[in-house]
Amino acid sequence: MTITLREITEDNHESVLAVEITRDQERFVTTVRDSLAEAAAHPEGNPWFRAVYADEHPVGFVMLSWDVEPRPPEVNGPWFLWKLLIDHRHQRSGYGREVVRQVVELVRAHGGTEVLTSHVPGEGGPAGFYARLGFVPRGDLDPDGEVILRLPLDG
Numbered sequence: 760m761t762i763t764l765r766e767i768t769e770d771n772h773e774s775v776l777a778v779e780i781t782r783d784q785e786r787f788v789t790t791v792r793d794s795l796a797e798a799a800a801h802p803e804g805n806p807w808f809r810a811v812y813a814d815e816h817p818v819g820f821v822m823l824s825w826d827v828e829p830r831p832p833e834v835n836g837p838w839f840l841w842k843l844l845i846d847h848r849h850q851r852s853g854y855g856r857e858v859v860r861q862v863v864e865l866v867r868a869h870g871g872t873e874v875l876t877s878h879v880p881g882e883g884g885p886a887g888f889y890a891r892l893g894f895v896p897r898g899d900l901d902p903d904g905e906v907i908l909r910l911p912l913d914g
């Protein structure tokens with residue numbers, strides 16, 4: 760299975776919108792549709808997003824603040840993993856890890872030295888996933904009470 764990050768176009772828009780998380784997981788991340796609306800509403804966050812494909816099948820969505828000037832507490836950056844979701848039928852298959860690996864490569868190629876993200880704390884949330892990938896708490900919360908994490912890109 761090859762994981763690729765692809766632009767969302769008129770041709771694949773509907774199939775990317777069909778990527779689903781469970782109702783319970785909507786506590787932790789917005790749907791693809793709502794994430795795209797959030798991107799449109801927040802140009803100051805410099806949103807960059809891609810569909811995640813496993814071979815020729817859309818299985819997820821990823822969105823970053825791309826090399827944005829940090830204006831805390833509202834805008835974190837320069838490289839902020841804003842959304843990451845893998846369809847519930849394809850979770851725990853290593854796709855999330857591979858997406859983060861590819862994002863890290865892109866960020867590193869553009870001179871970034873750390874990737875930030877944040878998550879809503881709680882049972883069933885992504886804290887364990889981010890910890891497995893090496894993200895560590897930065898020690899602060901965003902204005903919504905989300906825990907801010909950082910992944911240092913050493914070496």
Ligand SMILES: CC(C)(COP(=O)(O)OP(=O)(O)OC[C@H]1O[C@@H](n2cnc3c(N)ncnc32)[C@H](O)[C@@H]1OP(=O)(O)O)[C@@H](O)C(=O)NCCC(=O)NCCS
Binds near residue numbers: 780842
């Ligand atoms: C969180 C999410 C992106 C993880 O993607 P995934 O493809 O299921 O994760 P992977 O299969 O790549 O898992 C990588 C590692 O993290 C672990 N892991 C995955 N989800 C985990 C979780 N919720 N809690 C603890 N560990 C988790 C896996 O067991 C694996 O561990 P390993 O190194 O021992 O093999 C996905 O479950 C998802 O979309 N969840 C709903 C939306 C969400 O919460 N997104 C994050 C918003 S900030």
